[in-house]
Amino acid sequence: MRYVALKIVLLLSVLGGSASVSVADEPLSNGIYRKAIRSVQLFRKGWDFSMPILELGQDQHLVLKFDEVSDHVSSFYYTISHCDANWYPSRIPVPEYMEGFNENPINDYASSINTTIRYTNYQLALPNEQVHFLVSGNYVLSVFEDGNRTEPVLTRRFYIVEPMTEVNGLVKKSMLEGFNGRDQEIDFSIDYSRLSISDPRTDVKAVVLQNGRADNSLVNLKPMIVRDNLLIYELSRENIFPGGNEFRNFDTKDIRVNGLGVSKVEFVDPLYHVTLRSDQSREVGDYLTESDLNGRYLIKNSRAADPDLESDYILVNFSLILREPLPNSDVYVFGGLTDWRCLPLNKMNWNADLKKYELALPVKQGFYDYQYVVISNDDKRIDNTVLEGSHVDTENDYQIFVYYHSFSSRYDKLVGFRTLNSVKR
Numbered sequence: 001m002r003y004v005a006l007k008i009v010l011l012l013s014v015l016g017g018s019a020s021v022s023v024a025d026e027p028l029s030n031g032i033y034r035k036a037i038r039s040v041q042l043f044r045k046g047w048d049f050s051m052p053i054l055e056l057g058q059d060q061h062l063v064l065k066f067d068e069v070s071d072h073v074s075s076f077y078y079t080i081s082h083c084d085a086n087w088y089p090s091r092i093p094v095p096e097y098m099e100g101f102n103e104n105p106i107n108d109y110a111s112s113i114n115t116t117i118r119y120t121n122y123q124l125a126l127p128n129e130q131v132h133f134l135v136s137g138n139y140v141l142s143v144f145e146d147g148n149r150t151e152p153v154l155t156r157r158f159y160i161v162e163p164m165t166e167v168n169g170l171v172k173k174s175m176l177e178g179f180n181g182r183d184q185e186i187d188f189s190i191d192y193s194r195l196s197i198s199d200p201r202t203d204v205k206a207v208v209l210q211n212g213r214a215d216n217s218l219v220n221l222k223p224m225i226v227r228d229n230l231l232i233y234e235l236s237r238e239n240i241f242p243g244g245n246e247f248r249n250f251d252t253k254d255i256r257v258n259g260l261g262v263s264k265v266e267f268v269d270p271l272y273h274v275t276l277r278s279d280q281s282r283e284v285g286d287y288l289t290e291s292d293l294n295g296r297y298l299i300k301n302s303r304a305a306d307p308d309l310e311s312d313y314i315l316v317n318f319s320l321i322l323r324e325p326l327p328n329s330d331v332y333v334f335g336g337l338t339d340w341r342c343l344p345l346n347k348m349n350w351n352a353d354l355k356k357y358e359l360a361l362p363v364k365q366g367f368y369d370y371q372y373v374v375i376s377n378d379d380k381r382i383d384n385t386v387l388e389g390s391h392v393d394t395e396n397d398y399q400i401f402v403y404y405h406s407f408s409s410r411y412d413k414l415v416g417f418r419t420l421n422s423v424k425r
Contacts, residue, residue: 027087028140029214032339034153038119038313039299039364040066040339042141042156045125049296051212051399052158053417056136062158064124064141065308067364071118075146076106076153078124080131083138085205085403085412086219087157090137092411099132106143110309116271117313126158136162136414137403157214159414165402166191167418169233170425173392174240182390184243184422186398187234190223195404195415200226205403205412206233210241210396211294213340215382242385243394243422247292247335247369250276252314254302255365272314278356279320279372287391294397295335297368311365318348320357320372320387325350331357334373334384342375342382395423 032040044050045061054060068074082090082097094102108123126141127133138159142152169188176185186208197203201223208218218238225232233239251259255272258265264275304310318333331348332338338346338361348357357372374386402416 026089028081028083028089028155028157029087030157030339031155031341032153033151033155034068036069037153038067038069038362040064040154040156041299042158048298049293051419052156054133054158054160056133056160056162061128062126064126064143064156065121066143066154067112067119067121069117069119069313073109073111073120076109076122076143077103077145077147077149078106078141078143079103079149080126081140081142082135082411083140085138085207085401085405087138087140090411092135097133097135097137097411099134100130103147103149104130113306113309114304115310115312116267119313121308123308133160135411136160137412138414159401159417161414161417163416164192164194164404164413165416167400167402167416169400169418169420171396171398171420171422176237176240182243182385182392183240184392184394184396185234186218186239186241186400186420188400188418188420189233190231190402190416191229192231192404192415193229197404198407200231203404203406204231205405206231207401207403208239208241209399209401210244212397212399213295215340216241241396241398242390243392243396244384244390245282245287245371245388245394246290247295247371248279249292249367249369250274250316251367252316252363252365253300253367255312255314256303260367272312273317273360274314275317276319279318281320281322281372281387282389283385283387285389287393289393289395292395293336293367293369294395295340295369295371297336297363297366299364299366301365307366313362313364316361316363318357318359318361318370319354320348321355322357323355325352325357326374326386328377329374329386330377331387332373332375332382333359333361333370334382335368335370337361337363337368337370342373348372393423395421397421 042052144152174183174185223231250261301311332342348359372387398420403412404415
């Protein structure tokens, strides 16, 4: 691929800059609203690949990490909002869901070390001396600069669970006509014997995510059977996800060598350019077992002691070979590396001369999963099966969340959580 030397002005437009993006009002969601904010991660301490979920009253902590690509240090603050099961802000006041202050500075930050691109890494642990959670449910963490709470630079969803139900289930091949062979059925049950529920069909809400994605979550599931304090969700068309395919991946932990999936690495001032091997569509073909991170990524520099501060930002060049462009559709690189969103930054361009979709995407050194997804101009849904195919044997994680809202309650409690895997039992 032919490169064009980047000057600092262009670099800021790709990696940083001060431009802001407007924030949707409701419901609250994950988002990055300033171009300079990169590599946002929120996970339970001790497990980088975990969902951001804590158990109420337990000695557990979440860790937020993010970078600002800039040569200066910003004054960032954060607030925390409690939400209902649909991620709309709850009506309960702050003192009822959180003990402490609801506007606090982020004081843990440090500048990058020995990198071609300068950035500042910020970190935050929750709960902490200023914040202690009092109730279960959905929460949203908002980070903003210098007291400007109306324009956050990033938002992140997280969960506090109060385990008062028992969730069991399994993932199996869908047997419904029209779904056989490519889709996975998530059958599960909820034992609510520890709760006094008058109308379980309306008071209990179950939500299922595939690999932590929010855009294709199942949110309106109804139990097929209610008996003996047990809600049973099975043999239902609504319990089905396309199996999809294993994620593609590439390794840039050491940019002095060509890692997994890498064709070429070269330095074009002011940053490293990594060219990946050209990809092919996997719409047709047999399923192949491959190891992946189910769309996640790991920040890592194999030659450094502190990956948060010593991993460099690089420009990764993707290419997807097709005979012709997809009609009435856009193609995106997709996964945790794009914040599970389809934005102009990760939209691919069609190269008619080379018969390829191409994209140059800035990322931090590490190991990354990715897929190619399609958004049709007709339905606007993110579809990861058009170019990747779909197989019932694909390994996926499914997260099941159980919410309870009684007649007298003023908020949705998160009373159950369980992760099921399509391969592991």
